[in-house]
Amino acid sequence: MPKDTGIGASPKRREDVRFLTGDGNYTDDINVHGQAYVHFLRSDVAHGRITSIDTAEAGAMPGVVRVFTGKDFEGVGSIPCGWQVTGRDGKPMQEPAHPVLAQGKVRHVGDPIAAVVADTPAQARDAAEAIMVDIEDLPAVVDMKAAVADGATKVHDDLENNLCYDWGFVEDNRDAVDKAIKDAAHVTTLELVNNRLVANPMEPRVAVGVWEKGTDNYTLYTTSQNPHVIRLLMGAFVLGIPEHKLRVVAPDVGGGFGTKIFHYAEEAFCTFAAKACRRPVKWTASRSEAFMSDAHGRDHVTKIELALDADHNFTAVRTETYANMGAYLSTFAPSVPTWLHGTLMAGNYRTPLIYVNVKAVFTNTVPVDAYRGAGRPEATFQLERVIDKAARELGVDPIELRRKNFITEFPYATPVAVEYDTGDYPATMDKLSEIADLSGFDARRKESEAKGKWRGLGVNCYIEACGIAPSNLVGQLGARAGLYESATVRVNATGGITVMTGSHSHGQGHETSFPQVIAEMIGIDESMVEIVHGDTANTPMGMGTYGSRSIAVGGSAMVRAAEKVVNKAKKIAAHLLEASDSDIELKEGKFSVAGTDKSVAWGDVTLAAYVPHNYPLEDIEPGLEETAFYDPANFTYPSGAYACEVEVDPETGQVTIERFAAADDFGNVINPMIVSGQVHGGIAQGVGQALLENCSYDSEGQLLSASYMDYAMPRAADLPMFTVDHSCQTPCTHNPLGVKGCGEAGAIGSPPSVVNAVIDALHSGGCKIDHIDMPLTPSRVWAAMTGAAAAGHGTAEGRSVGGEV
Amino acid sequence: MYNFDFERPKSVADAVKALQTEEAQPLGGGQTLIPTLKQRLAMPSKLVSLAGIDEIKGVCKDDQNRLCIGGGTVHRVIAEKAMSEGFPGLTGLASKIGDPAVRNRGTIGGSLANNDPSACYPAAAMATGATIVTDRREIAADDYFKGLFETALEEGEIITEVKMPIPEASAYMKFEQPASRFPLVGVFVARFSDRVGVGVTGASESGVFRWTEAERALGSDFSADAVKGLSVPADGMISDLHGTAEYRAHLVGVMTRRAVAAAQ
Amino acid sequence: MASVTMNVNGKPVTGEIEGRTLLVEFLRNGLSLTGTHVGCDTSQCGACLVHVDGEAVKACTMFAAEAEGAEVTTIEGVSNPDGSLNTIQQAFQDYHGLQCGFCTPGMVMSAAALLKDNPSPSEQEIREYLQGNICRCTGYHNIVKAIMAASGQDVSRIAAE
Structure with a gap:
C-alpha cells in the first residue's frame, strides 16, 4: 500500500498553489521603494585592452543617477574562487583576479565594462549606449590546446601562461597504469568532446541591492541557490561588509541547475551601488545577457583509454582532459574537472588502476563552472562511451561486458580515493531490462525498419558521488568552505513546527518533502510543519542546494535537530507524566510511558515548554527549539542503469527519442513523486546535451549561440514519456535517513545512452561509425553517415566550442 | 528598445498617411519586429500598427x-x-x-x-x-x-x-532548425493543371528561390521519383551552426521529394 | 506618454505607457500582476503567455498600446471564483506538472487555450501545441500528463509518477 503521509508518501506539493496562481515571489517581483535600475555595458569583443572610457555624455543623459567604471571598484575585492586545486608540480593553481567591472582589459564577450544606474531600465540602457569606450583588440584565445602552447596570447598578463593547473590523479598510480595499458590484451581508445552548455534556468538572474542609511545595514535580494554562501563571499572577500550587517535573501527562485550557486559581479555591484547612490539598485538580466554572463557548463576535450585482459576484465583506465575554465575562475570551477570528475572514473566497475590527468585552461570565453552533475556527467560519458566502443570492438554484448565488470561487494574502495558504501548494480540493470522491455527491442527495430528508419538501443550505467560533502575531506582537497548543512527546528507553543533550513528550494519541493520527515518522526500532520529557507536573517548558516545534497545533508541536519527536540520534549513529558524520561515513547503525536496507558499529547508538552508552570525548571530550560549542523561522513553514491531507444532517419540524420527508461538506486526515498520529477527533468537536460544543446564560439571568441534562436532548448515534442523506477534501494549507510540524493542523476546518466543508441542505429544501417560528438544534430549525424565531413573531430583541435557544425 | 510614437489607424489610407513620417515603420503582428526592436537593431521614429485595419x-x-x-x-x-x-x-x-x-x-x-x-x-x-x-x-x-x-x-x-x-495539389515540408524551429530548409510544392511550382526557403544565401529544374521534372511526372536524381548545388547555400551548405543542399532534395509525396 | 485602457481579468484598467511599453511590462510594472513572467527576449519561452480577447498571446511580443480596449486574462484571473484552483491548475498540482514554477503561468494559460480549441488532445497534439512554452525542470512528462488529465482523459496507463 502506498503511504499517504510521511516518508515514502507523495503528497501534493504545497508550494504549487502559489506558483499556479501567479502568487509566487521571485526576485524580479520584488520592488523596493525608490529603486533605480542598472544596465551593464558589456564587451562585444572577446579580448582587448581598454584604452579609454568616456562617460561624460552618458552621465548627462535623462534619469541617470551615476555611471560606474572599473575605477570606482579599485578599492574593492576580487570575485573570489572557492576552491584551490594543487597541480602535479605541487604548486597551487594559477588564480587570476576577477574584478566586478573590467580593469584595463576585457576577457570575454559579455565582460562588464561599465554600469549605468538610472531612474528607469530604458534610461540606463540608453545612457550605456552613450558611453565611449576605446578597446584595442587582442587576439582571442579560444582553442584550449593552442591556449597552452608556447607563446600563446595570455588571457591574464600577470599569470605565467593560460594553464590554470595540470592535475594528476592518482599520481602514484601513473606508472602502473601506463604499464597495464602497455601490457593489456586489448585497449580501446576514444577521443571526445563534452560539449559546452548553458544551464538556462527559465528565470534569468536578478539582483536588488538595498542599503539603509540609518543602520548601515545592507540587503541583497538575489536569484541564488545558497544565500549564506553569497553573503560570506561577497561580504568578506569583495565588499568588506561584515556578515552581521548584510542580509541576503533568495526568495522563490525559478530554477538553478548549478548556475545560480556562484557569486556574480552583478550581485556585488548592486549591493555596492545601493550605498554609493543612496538608492536601492535593481538588475534584471535579459536572456541574451544571461547567455554571456551566467557561468557555462561542461566543455571538456578528453582522450580516454580502457585496457582489458583476455577475459574482458577491465585492467586500467587512463584519461587526459582539457577543461575550459573560461576567462575567470568562477566559484567552484576548479573542483569540477578534478574532484568531482576524477574521483568518479571507476564508475560501477572493478578497474584496479586509474589515472586521470586534467589540464585546466583559461580562454576568452564566459567562465565555466558546475552545471547539473558537474564533472560527474563528464566522467560517466567518457567511461560509458568507451565501454560501448570496447564491446563493439570485441564483439561482445555491451550489457554483459558491464555486468562482468560490476563492483558487487560493498563497501568498495576505488583506486580513485572514494569508498562506495552501498549499491547493487546487477539489480538496477535487471530492473532496467524489465522496465525498458529490452527483450522486445528486436521486434521494435523491425517495425522501425519497416518504416524506413534505423533503430538503435543504448544502455549505460552511472554512479555519482553526491550528498556533498565531508568538510575535513574537501578541506584537504582545496575547498575553501565547509560543506555541512544546518537546520533549526522551532516548535511553537501550540505544537506547530517551523524548520529553518540552510538548504534552498528552487524547484525541488522542500516545502513539501521536508515536513514529511518531521511528520514521520513525531507522528503529527504534515500541515503542522512549515519550512523556511532562503533568507540569511532567519535561517542558520547553511551551504545551500547543489550536488544533490538537500535531503542527504540538509535533511540529515533537520533530523538531528528534530532528535534534539524530541529528546528534550521527552524530558518534559516525563515530568508531566511523573515517569523516568528513559521510559517515555513518542508515537503518533503522543508521549506515553512504556508499558502503561499513561500518555500526554504532543501539544500539551509543547505548551508546557512555553508556559512552564508545571515544569522541571531546575533541570531544563523552557522553550523547544534546537539547531543542528550536520557534516556528512562520506559522499552518497546513487547509481543506476539507463536505456534509450532512438530512430534515425537515414535520409536526414534526424534522431528521435522513441523510448527512455531509467532504473535508479537513490537509497530510501522521501517523496517518490518528486523524485520521479527530478529524474524526468534530468533526463530532459541530458537528452538536450546529447542531441540539441551546444554553446558555441567562433575563432574570434564571438558567442554564436547567444539566444534561443541558436541555442536549442529541449521542447515537449522532442521528448517521449519516460519510464522511471527507483524501487531498487540500497540505503546509504552513514546518514540518518538512508537517502542518497536524486537531483543530478538524470543529467548524469542519460547522455551516454542516447549517443550509444545513435551509434547502434547507425551500425544497424551499415554506417560503421565509432563516435559522433554531442550534440548529435541532424547535420552532424548526416555528415558522419555520408562521410561528408569529419564528424565530431572538435577533439583534434582541442576546441569543444568551435563554430563548426 | 528605443522609444517611438505609436499609431493605430483604422484604414489603409490613414496608415499610409501615418507612414509618411520619416523613419516611420509599419507593424504587422510584431512577432519578428518586436524581438528585433528589443535587440535595438532598429530605431523607428514611429510604429504604425496595422492590426486595427479591418479592410486588410x-x-x-x-x-x-x-x-x-x-x-x-x-x-x-x-x-x-x-x-x-x-x-x-x-x-x-x-x-x-x-x-x-x-x-x-x-x-x-x-x-x-x-x-x-x-x-x-x-x-x-x-x-x-x-x-x-x-x-x-x-x-x-x-x-x-x-x-x-x-x-x-x-x-x-x-x-x-x-x-x-490555388493549386490542384500542394504540400509544404519543413525541416526545422533545432533552436529557432524556423525552417533549416522548407519546400513548398504546388501542382497546377499546366505547371508545377517548387519554392525553397531557409536554404539559400540569396533567400527564397524557385527550384526550376525540379519544376520541369515534376511538370512531366509529378512523383517523388521524378526528382530523385536531381540536386541543388551546395554553392550559395547557407552554412552555419545548424547545418553545412552541403547538408542544406541535400535537404532541399529530401524535402522536395517528401512534399511531392505528401501532395499526391 | 500615452494612456491605455483595457480590461484585465474582468476589471477595467487605465495606465500611462510609452510607445515601446510591452504588454508584459504594463501588466507587471503598471498593474503589479507579477504572475506573468519574462524568460527570454526572442519570443520563444512562453513564460509571458496571456490571453488577449480569448486567444493565447505572448505578452512580451505585443505592445501595451495594441491591447487598447482588449480583454486580457492573466494567470491571476483564472482560478475558480472562490479562489480554488481551476481544473487545469489542479491537474498541474495533482500530477506534479511544475517544479520551480517560473514557466508555469505560461504553461497553464497555454493549456487553457489548447483545451478551448481541442477538448481532448492526444499526447502528440499537446506536445506540438507546447512548441512555444519552454520548461527546464520537468522534462514535460508531467505537464503533458496533467493537461491530458485536465481534459478528462484517463492517464493511469502513462508511466507512474
Whole structure:
C-alpha cells in the first residue's frame, strides 16, 4: 500500500498553489521603494585592452543617477574562487583576479565594462549606449590546446601562461597504469568532446541591492541557490561588509541547475551601488545577457583509454582532459574537472588502476563552472562511451561486458580515493531490462525498419558521488568552505513546527518533502510543519542546494535537530507524566510511558515548554527549539542503469527519442513523486546535451549561440514519456535517513545512452561509425553517415566550442 | 528598445498617411519586429500598427480560383480558411509557423514584408506564383523577393493582400532548425493543371528561390521519383551552426521529394 | 506618454505607457500582476503567455498600446471564483506538472487555450501545441500528463509518477 503521509508518501506539493496562481515571489517581483535600475555595458569583443572610457555624455543623459567604471571598484575585492586545486608540480593553481567591472582589459564577450544606474531600465540602457569606450583588440584565445602552447596570447598578463593547473590523479598510480595499458590484451581508445552548455534556468538572474542609511545595514535580494554562501563571499572577500550587517535573501527562485550557486559581479555591484547612490539598485538580466554572463557548463576535450585482459576484465583506465575554465575562475570551477570528475572514473566497475590527468585552461570565453552533475556527467560519458566502443570492438554484448565488470561487494574502495558504501548494480540493470522491455527491442527495430528508419538501443550505467560533502575531506582537497548543512527546528507553543533550513528550494519541493520527515518522526500532520529557507536573517548558516545534497545533508541536519527536540520534549513529558524520561515513547503525536496507558499529547508538552508552570525548571530550560549542523561522513553514491531507444532517419540524420527508461538506486526515498520529477527533468537536460544543446564560439571568441534562436532548448515534442523506477534501494549507510540524493542523476546518466543508441542505429544501417560528438544534430549525424565531413573531430583541435557544425 | 510614437489607424489610407513620417515603420503582428526592436537593431521614429485595419483582414476566393488573403490576416485564420477553400498545402504551412501564440498575432503581410530567409510564406508565394498587392500596386512573386530581408516594397508601402492561385495539389515540408524551429530548409510544392511550382526557403544565401529544374521534372511526372536524381548545388547555400551548405543542399532534395509525396 | 485602457481579468484598467511599453511590462510594472513572467527576449519561452480577447498571446511580443480596449486574462484571473484552483491548475498540482514554477503561468494559460480549441488532445497534439512554452525542470512528462488529465482523459496507463 502506498503511504499517504510521511516518508515514502507523495503528497501534493504545497508550494504549487502559489506558483499556479501567479502568487509566487521571485526576485524580479520584488520592488523596493525608490529603486533605480542598472544596465551593464558589456564587451562585444572577446579580448582587448581598454584604452579609454568616456562617460561624460552618458552621465548627462535623462534619469541617470551615476555611471560606474572599473575605477570606482579599485578599492574593492576580487570575485573570489572557492576552491584551490594543487597541480602535479605541487604548486597551487594559477588564480587570476576577477574584478566586478573590467580593469584595463576585457576577457570575454559579455565582460562588464561599465554600469549605468538610472531612474528607469530604458534610461540606463540608453545612457550605456552613450558611453565611449576605446578597446584595442587582442587576439582571442579560444582553442584550449593552442591556449597552452608556447607563446600563446595570455588571457591574464600577470599569470605565467593560460594553464590554470595540470592535475594528476592518482599520481602514484601513473606508472602502473601506463604499464597495464602497455601490457593489456586489448585497449580501446576514444577521443571526445563534452560539449559546452548553458544551464538556462527559465528565470534569468536578478539582483536588488538595498542599503539603509540609518543602520548601515545592507540587503541583497538575489536569484541564488545558497544565500549564506553569497553573503560570506561577497561580504568578506569583495565588499568588506561584515556578515552581521548584510542580509541576503533568495526568495522563490525559478530554477538553478548549478548556475545560480556562484557569486556574480552583478550581485556585488548592486549591493555596492545601493550605498554609493543612496538608492536601492535593481538588475534584471535579459536572456541574451544571461547567455554571456551566467557561468557555462561542461566543455571538456578528453582522450580516454580502457585496457582489458583476455577475459574482458577491465585492467586500467587512463584519461587526459582539457577543461575550459573560461576567462575567470568562477566559484567552484576548479573542483569540477578534478574532484568531482576524477574521483568518479571507476564508475560501477572493478578497474584496479586509474589515472586521470586534467589540464585546466583559461580562454576568452564566459567562465565555466558546475552545471547539473558537474564533472560527474563528464566522467560517466567518457567511461560509458568507451565501454560501448570496447564491446563493439570485441564483439561482445555491451550489457554483459558491464555486468562482468560490476563492483558487487560493498563497501568498495576505488583506486580513485572514494569508498562506495552501498549499491547493487546487477539489480538496477535487471530492473532496467524489465522496465525498458529490452527483450522486445528486436521486434521494435523491425517495425522501425519497416518504416524506413534505423533503430538503435543504448544502455549505460552511472554512479555519482553526491550528498556533498565531508568538510575535513574537501578541506584537504582545496575547498575553501565547509560543506555541512544546518537546520533549526522551532516548535511553537501550540505544537506547530517551523524548520529553518540552510538548504534552498528552487524547484525541488522542500516545502513539501521536508515536513514529511518531521511528520514521520513525531507522528503529527504534515500541515503542522512549515519550512523556511532562503533568507540569511532567519535561517542558520547553511551551504545551500547543489550536488544533490538537500535531503542527504540538509535533511540529515533537520533530523538531528528534530532528535534534539524530541529528546528534550521527552524530558518534559516525563515530568508531566511523573515517569523516568528513559521510559517515555513518542508515537503518533503522543508521549506515553512504556508499558502503561499513561500518555500526554504532543501539544500539551509543547505548551508546557512555553508556559512552564508545571515544569522541571531546575533541570531544563523552557522553550523547544534546537539547531543542528550536520557534516556528512562520506559522499552518497546513487547509481543506476539507463536505456534509450532512438530512430534515425537515414535520409536526414534526424534522431528521435522513441523510448527512455531509467532504473535508479537513490537509497530510501522521501517523496517518490518528486523524485520521479527530478529524474524526468534530468533526463530532459541530458537528452538536450546529447542531441540539441551546444554553446558555441567562433575563432574570434564571438558567442554564436547567444539566444534561443541558436541555442536549442529541449521542447515537449522532442521528448517521449519516460519510464522511471527507483524501487531498487540500497540505503546509504552513514546518514540518518538512508537517502542518497536524486537531483543530478538524470543529467548524469542519460547522455551516454542516447549517443550509444545513435551509434547502434547507425551500425544497424551499415554506417560503421565509432563516435559522433554531442550534440548529435541532424547535420552532424548526416555528415558522419555520408562521410561528408569529419564528424565530431572538435577533439583534434582541442576546441569543444568551435563554430563548426 | 528605443522609444517611438505609436499609431493605430483604422484604414489603409490613414496608415499610409501615418507612414509618411520619416523613419516611420509599419507593424504587422510584431512577432519578428518586436524581438528585433528589443535587440535595438532598429530605431523607428514611429510604429504604425496595422492590426486595427479591418479592410486588410480575411480570406476569400476570387473568380480566378485564387485565395485572396488580407495582408493583416493572422496565420491561425489562414490555416483555417485555406483548408475550407481547398488549399491544404497552405494550411500545412500556416499551421506550423512558430507556435500557437505566434500564429495568433503574426500576419502574412508582415512575414512577406520582412522576407526573412527562413520564413515559410515566401516558399508558397514563389511556388504558386502569388501576386503581392500593396496600397499602390500589384507585384508578381518572382519580382517581389530581392534577397535576404530585401523586397520590392518601397518606403511606407503596405501589403494589403496576397493573391495565391490555388493549386490542384500542394504540400509544404519543413525541416526545422533545432533552436529557432524556423525552417533549416522548407519546400513548398504546388501542382497546377499546366505547371508545377517548387519554392525553397531557409536554404539559400540569396533567400527564397524557385527550384526550376525540379519544376520541369515534376511538370512531366509529378512523383517523388521524378526528382530523385536531381540536386541543388551546395554553392550559395547557407552554412552555419545548424547545418553545412552541403547538408542544406541535400535537404532541399529530401524535402522536395517528401512534399511531392505528401501532395499526391 | 500615452494612456491605455483595457480590461484585465474582468476589471477595467487605465495606465500611462510609452510607445515601446510591452504588454508584459504594463501588466507587471503598471498593474503589479507579477504572475506573468519574462524568460527570454526572442519570443520563444512562453513564460509571458496571456490571453488577449480569448486567444493565447505572448505578452512580451505585443505592445501595451495594441491591447487598447482588449480583454486580457492573466494567470491571476483564472482560478475558480472562490479562489480554488481551476481544473487545469489542479491537474498541474495533482500530477506534479511544475517544479520551480517560473514557466508555469505560461504553461497553464497555454493549456487553457489548447483545451478551448481541442477538448481532448492526444499526447502528440499537446506536445506540438507546447512548441512555444519552454520548461527546464520537468522534462514535460508531467505537464503533458496533467493537461491530458485536465481534459478528462484517463492517464493511469502513462508511466507512474
